[in-house]
Structures are given as structure tokens and as C-alpha cells.
Amino acid sequence: DVKVTQSSRYLVKRTGEKVFLECVQDMDHENMFWYRQDPGLGLRLIYFSYDVKMKEKGDIPEGYSVSREKKERFSLILESASTNQTSMYLCASSGGGRAWGYEQYFGPGTRLTVT
Amino acid sequence: AQTVTQSQPEMSVQEAETVTLSCTYDTSESDYYLFWYKQPPSRQMILVIRQEAYKQQNATENRFSVNFQKAAKSFSLKISDSQLGDAAMYFCAYRNFTGNQFYFGTGTSLTVIP
Numbered sequence: 497d498v499k500v501t502q503s504s505r506y507l508v509k510r511t512g513e514k515v516f517l518e519c520v521q522d523m524d525h526e527n528m529f530w531y532r533q534d535p536g537l538g539l540r541l542i543y544f545s546y547d548v549k550m551k552e553k554g555d556i557p558e559g560y561s562v563s564r565e566k567k568e569r570f571s572l573i574l575e576s577a578s579t580n581q582t583s584m585y586l587c588a589s590s591g592g593g594r595a596w597g598y599e600q601y602f603g604p605g606t607r608l609t610v611t
Numbered sequence: 612a613q614t615v616t617q618s619q620p621e622m623s624v625q626e627a628e629t630v631t632l633s634c635t636y637d638t639s640e641s642d643y644y645l646f647w648y649k650q651p652p653s654r655q656m657i658l659v660i661r662q663e664a665y666k667q668q669n670a671t672e673n674r675f676s677v678n679f680q681k682a683a684k685s686f687s688l689k690i691s692d693s694q695l696g697d698a699a700m701y702f703c704a705y706r707n708f709t710g711n712q713f714y715f716g717t718g719t720s721l722t723v724i725p
Binding site for chain 2: 540605
């Protein structure tokens with residue numbers, strides 16, 4: 497079974513702190529994604545990566561950056577956390593290269609609270 | 612940009628009954644994929660069912676089936692013989708065949724009444 501893990505289930509940070517959320521998948525998937533999930537808004541894509549060191553912006557990249565130095569690991573970085581970044585963050589991965597014909601596998605999520 | 616619309620924020624069904632969750636999407640493309648995902652309370656999101664747009668036959672997975680109407684851009688999920696474990700948030704998702712993004716609806720919260 498595909499396993500996608502996230503570094504924390506719950507995280508509380510202060511405004512202005514730098515925050516790292518890490519995601520690891522164990523199925524050698526090419527593609528990895530970061531979403532934020534908010535009630536009534538569904539999932540919104542922040543960034544995705546289709547290869548090591550490659551990244552593309554999603555719908556809401558402002559205030560976030562990402563890093564993918566190894567195929568299995570995709571990090572989401574909040575350079576200076578703000579209260580409007582309080583949310584549930586979901587990581588996902590999928591196989592199939594750039595021509596994605598495959599479903600995504602999700603991690604358990606990190607509930608981030610910025611105070 | 613493609614959009615995915617789930618017009619039913621909440622649904623309920625009696626145990627053992629059948630329920631249908633609605634999803635519509637907007638696209639100008641002919642080849643794409645559609646998915647239904649399930650997110651139980653405080654648990655991971657998992658795939659329920661997938662449909663390739665080029666296939667006319669509706670996908671089925673045990674008690675779960677879809678009604679895919681390509682011309683109408685409609686992709687509904689039918690859950691037969693509902694069970695308590697089916698209670699979850701259900702998300703409809705669209706993926707462009709040659710593109711690089713998945714689009715999700717806002718979700719439908721399904722309650723199963725014993």
C-alpha cells in the first residue's frame with residue numbers, strides 16, 4: 497500500500513514564525529502536491545512538483561514556498577506565518593509522470609494553527 | 612480554469628438505503644479523469660472510484676457506482692446499501708489528461724442514520 501506521511505498532525509505557531517511542513521511518500525511517485533483544506537472551500541492546490549527540484553504554483557501559492565530535494569520528500573514552507581494561514585494542510589502523491597492518469601494518495605493532514 | 616461543483620453541502624441516508632451525491636464540472640477538454648474521494652472524520656482521504664472520460668461505461672466498485680454524463684458534464688456517485696462506515700465527507704475531483712492540476716469540489720458531508 498502507498499503510504500504518505502506528514503511530519504505533524506497538529507502544529508501551533510506564532511505569527512511571523514517560519515514553519516516547515518514535511519511530507520514523505522514511499523512508493524517512488526513522481527508527483528507530489530500540497531493542498532490546504534478549509535470548510536466550504538474544499539481543497540485548494542498550493543504547489544505541486546513533478547520531479548526532484550521541479551515545482552509549479554497552484555491556485556494559492558502566495559505566502560508559501562516548497563522544496564523537493566529528494567524524490568520521496570516534499571516540504572511546504574511558510575516563510576512568515578500569518579493567522580490567515582491557519583488551516584488543514586494535506587500532502588498527496590501520484591505516479592505516472594507528467595501525463596498523470598493516476599489518482600492521488602493523501603497523507604493524514606497537518607492542522608496548523610497560527611496565533 | 613476548470614471548476615468542480617458539488618451543490619449538496621450535506622446529505623443524509625438511512626442505513627441500507629441508497630443515496631446519490633451530485634457533481635458537475637466545467638471543462639473544454641475531451642479527455643480527462645474524474646474521481647470521488649472519501650474523507651472520514653479525522654481520517655485520511657481515500658479514493659472511492661475513478662472514471663476515465665473516454666470510457667462510456669460507468670465505473671463501479673462494489674457498492675459504489677457513478678453516473679457519468681459527459682455531454683452534461685455530470686458525475687454523480689451512487690452508494691447502495693449504505694453502511695455506517697460510509698459516513699464521511701465526499702469530494703469530487705477532476706484531473707486534466709495532459710495538464711498538471713487536480714480540481715476539487717467543496718465536498719458533501721454524508722450522514723448515515725442507523
